[in-house]
Amino acid sequence: MTIVPSNSEKENKKDAGVMKERKAASKNVPVDEIKDDADDALPVAPKPKASRAQLLSAKETAADLKSDATLRPQSLDEYIGQSRLKTMLTMSIGAAKSRNEALDHVLFYGPPGLGKTTLAKVISNEMGARMHMTSGPSLERPRDIIGLVHQLEADDVLFIDEIHRLSRVAEELLYPAIEDFVIDLTSGKGHATRTMRLPLPRFTLIGATTKAGMISNALRDRFGFVLRLDFYSKEELALIVARTSKLLKVAITQGAVDAIAGRARGTPRIANRLVRMVRDYGHFQGAETITEEIATGALDSYQVDAFGLDATDRRMLEILIDHYAGGPVGIETIAATLGEDSDTLEDVYEPFLIQAGFIQRTPRGRTATPQAYMHLKRIPSNQQLNIGQLTIDSIKE
Numbered sequence: 001m002t003i004v005p006s007n008s009e010k011e012n013k014k015d016a017g018v019m020k021e022r023k024a025a026s027k028n029v030p031v032d033e034i035k036d037d038a039d040d041a042l043p044v045a046p047k048p049k050a051s052r053a054q055l056l057s058a059k060e061t062a063a064d065l066k067s068d069a070t071l072r073p074q075s076l077d078e079y080i081g082q083s084r085l086k087t088m089l090t091m092s093i094g095a096a097k098s099r100n101e102a103l104d105h106v107l108f109y110g111p112p113g114l115g116k117t118t119l120a121k122v123i124s125n126e127m128g129a130r131m132h133m134t135s136g137p138s139l140e141r142p143r144d145i146i147g148l149v150h151q152l153e154a155d156d157v158l159f160i161d162e163i164h165r166l167s168r169v170a171e172e173l174l175y176p177a178i179e180d181f182v183i184d185l186t187s188g189k190g191h192a193t194r195t196m197r198l199p200l201p202r203f204t205l206i207g208a209t210t211k212a213g214m215i216s217n218a219l220r221d222r223f224g225f226v227l228r229l230d231f232y233s234k235e236e237l238a239l240i241v242a243r244t245s246k247l248l249k250v251a252i253t254q255g256a257v258d259a260i261a262g263r264a265r266g267t268p269r270i271a272n273r274l275v276r277m278v279r280d281y282g283h284f285q286g287a288e289t290i291t292e293e294i295a296t297g298a299l300d301s302y303q304v305d306a307f308g309l310d311a312t313d314r315r316m317l318e319i320l321i322d323h324y325a326g327g328p329v330g331i332e333t334i335a336a337t338l339g340e341d342s343d344t345l346e347d348v349y350e351p352f353l354i355q356a357g358f359i360q361r362t363p364r365g366r367t368a369t370p371q372a373y374m375h376l377k378r379i380p381s382n383q384q385l386n387i388g389q390l391t392i393d394s395i396k397e
């Protein structure tokens with residue numbers, strides 16, 4: 001029997017009660033006369049907390065937001081991974097503090113779930129500064145920006161998530177604010193337009209984006225640091241999984257830690273979500289310690305495979321290989337065939353498939369790699385062999 005992690009055992013008991021009532025009604029006997037047979041007492045657990053797609057999506061969910069508050073590292077020392085970036089930040093924060101200045105503006109870019117917001121909070125903590133948090137789409141009108149910068153005090157951090165989605169007007173109002181710490185207010189219309197320049201306190205802007213290519217050069221050039229976040233190694237993710245388990249008071253073996261880390265797609269947000277899912281699954285099974293067997297049982301039941309690919313990833317590879325002979329295929333075509341939004345494919349699914357070596361981006365579209373053929377156990381066509389994309393040896397295990 002497949003056991004899907006449940007919302008709560010209470011719901012199972014309720015379901016069993018309902019089934020007994022139905023059976024009693026159909027047999028026309030009192031409920032007490034219906035035995036607790038195994039099937040009724042232990043139904044397949046109801047609805048999982050997160051759908052499979054949500055489980056492996058790097059997009060932030062409400063449950064992530066709630067648990068992140070307790071799991072987020074507060075300092076650079078506590079922060080695991082991104083060592084190149086941490087060294088750079090440690091030096092720059094130290095230097096800014098010793099000069100008693102605000103840190104230069106920072107732009108973080110990279111796939112979702114890798115810790116851009118966490119790092120912004122860590123920087124604020126390290127600088128002993130307050131952080132104001134907002135996002136590109138919510139700063140549409142001039143008055144949104146003016147209202148925001150009006151609240152700034154000296155050395156505050158202003159964090160703008162999805163900064164690539166700032167409106168043109170908002171972006172232009174921000175330029176003098178970032179560069180010269182002034183804001184230009186305009187009043188009146190036509191010939192009567194007047195501009196008043198107001199000084200702002202020195203602050204640090206931290207921008208975050210998953211789409212660095214969509215940021216104008218003018219905006220990008222105004223950041224002192226432009227820092228890319230990379231996917232995490234399995235070893236780094238294992239440290240994060242162990243840390244999260246400890247904070248959530250989950251007893252877990254090293255084998256289970258490694259199994260979760262290996263399937264977390266290089267992404268801490270997913271690793272933390274898998275820890276919560278495996279914990280619930282273990283709890284449902286009455287296990288006191290999460291062993292490797294429980295962890296892999298839980299991951300398998302969600303169809304998260306040994307590489308961390310889920311049903312959507314595999315479908316994307318199948319479409320490339322089975323429908324389009326391995327590509328090249330445009331992302332819009334894949335999205336239409338898959339019934340997914342192309343932005344989601346590009347931002348959430350594709351970066352990991354590229355980094356793990358399953359697909360390649362070429363100027364003519366996406367192509368499947370030999371590793372993708374191997375993973376799906378497909379044999380390439382003669383045509384693909386002829387064009388030298390693959391060799392038969394490369395697809396033999």
Ligand code: ADE
Pocket residue numbers: 071072073078079080081115118240243268269272
């Ligand atoms: N939780 C999520 N990301 C983390 C990180 N990089 N280090 C420690 N804990 C984390």
